[in-house]
Amino acid sequence: MSSILLVDDHAVLRAGLRLLLDAQPDLHVAGEAEDSRAAVAQAAALQPDLILLDLSLTNCSGLAAIPSLRTAAPQARILVLTMHDDEGYVRQALAAGAHGYVLKRAADAELIAAIRAVLRGELYIHPALTRQLLEELLPQMPPASPWESLSEREREVLVLVARGYTAAEIATRLNLSPKTVETYRTRGMEKLGLRSRAALVQFALDHNLLTST
């Protein structure tokens, strides 16, 4: 039987969750807290196996509470239950020490599976959110650089485009017509296999071409 601490500022939801979780044979709700201060106190007193934590608390951010919860109950696993479905929150919650991330709109279907997974020592993240995280973790392909194959002018133009200059500004700087600038840019980007300005900026960042900023 694993003990759970519910941290959420919404009393009705806490009641609903307690009803749901207590109905499971292997889970029971040991305590509830509606803000982070009470949560830390409860965690220290109850030493629960799992803390179900909402990120939007009344007086303080749930994210900020994670480290103190970890200190108060070192062996407790922390599962974030939140409305926020942005990767940014996931990244920060995991960095702060959470073990799982479940969206409230999936509370009915996934919550219990997530709780069990986290209790088993696994990491649970809502499937819709994992893709981007994984993409960031995958090793970047070292891009073969055709940069050297570009002409001097093409390189000059591309660096200025990547630095955010307008076509008119580049034309003035390099003493070319805007049309010629456009030609150099198109040709250079084709040679590099880049389809857009943002791709070029990313390329320039990867190849350290924006050093003067």
Next chain:
Amino acid sequence: MNAGATKQHLSRWTSAVWNVIGAVNIRAKILGIVLGLVALMGVAATIEVRLLLEQTLTNQTYERSVAVARDVAARATDLVLMRDYYELFRLLRDTQANNPDLRYAFVIDSDGTIIAHTFGSGFPVGLRDANTVTAHEHHRSVLLTTDEGDVWDTAVPIFDGRAGIARVGLSLVAREQTIAAVTGQLLITTIMAAAMGITAAALLTWILTRPILQLVELAKAVANGDFSQRARRWANDEIGALTDAFNTMSEALAQVERERAEREQMRSQYVTQIITAQEEERKRIARELHDSTSQALTSLLVGLRSLADRHRSPELKQQVEDLRGIVGHVLNDLHTLARQLRPSVLDDLGLAAAIQRYVADCRTRSGLTIDLAMPGLNNERLDSALETALYRIVQEALTNVIRHAHATTASVVIERRTDRVRAIIEDDGCGFDPASLSGDGHLGLNGIRERAALLNGHLIIESAPGHGTTLYVEFPLPAPPEERYEQHSVGR
């Protein structure tokens, strides 16, 4: 018909002449008029004087030649009759000595033989027959043209022709010299008059053009938006009146400009207030949807799940399952609505996270390829108003791309430097002519321009039909940023 053609011809000529005259400046015009007048006067006076002088001198020489010839004839009568040729020769020499312009004198006897003459050696051929006089005539004068100039040759009969003819020739060379001298004098006078005319014209030009040039400078300043300068009033004439009118106009323009600037400032204050109020209201509603409504619905979801777990009736389970489906939909819709109103990421995690999220949403929603790069914009937060503005601008720009550009690829670049931040939204769509930026289709761009201007930013549009569109929005950043890392604020 003919008159019309002539008139047309005339007007073409007039305009051609005016093109030449009108092209030169006032100084050249006045100088031209003065010099022209002086030269005309000079030339006319010279010609007139020359004609008059020539006539007078010719008459004078003629009269003298007659007088001298008669004198010689009178005094030669006795000498011819006495055949005293030596005295006759002396008489001719004396006469020549007394009249410096006497070119020659000679006497012909009744047989036609030259008995005395003043030519030292050799009598010019043909001179004898060049002039003659009958016995009854008083005299006869002929103007001879010789290689030494004009000569008045006068023949007078001696002793009524019975003792021959006396002939004298008075040279008109002196006349030419006098005329040349007078002409030279007149020319010098003309040149001096012209010099004085030029000086006077230059002075006049300076007096006339100085206030005009000053007004031109002033008009340029006004055109550049500087209404503070005033023209100095030099004289109490028409130009003085123009100067007064100009100063009054500058004053009025300055007043209008001040009022306009005041109105503009008030307007941008109002717009800022409206935008701030709108954002605040959206934020409040989004939070409310998130924190209260969604929480309540989540409770409902959880409650339904417990209900289903505790009952075995398959009919009830199905019904609860349906209800959970509905609640789930409503939750999703509310979530989307809240994010569209104002994404909480923008406040909690900052611009980069919010833009990333928005771009990802746009990709799925529109099927457009959208690349994103945000160099220099990592965890550091910008001013909240600036973040909101940049977010809304990217939102508006991408909405425009999706709606109007017919593009396949779009790209969003937000570049933060130490002193400025620049957002570049580019697409490879149909483009448009930025000069024709006024219709309803470009309300979005005007909104972007407006939002940028409120935070001292500006919008540059580069586009051409068929060549895609690039929007550059740049904002200045106030002071060099403090190092602020790991300062997250999630939740309220």
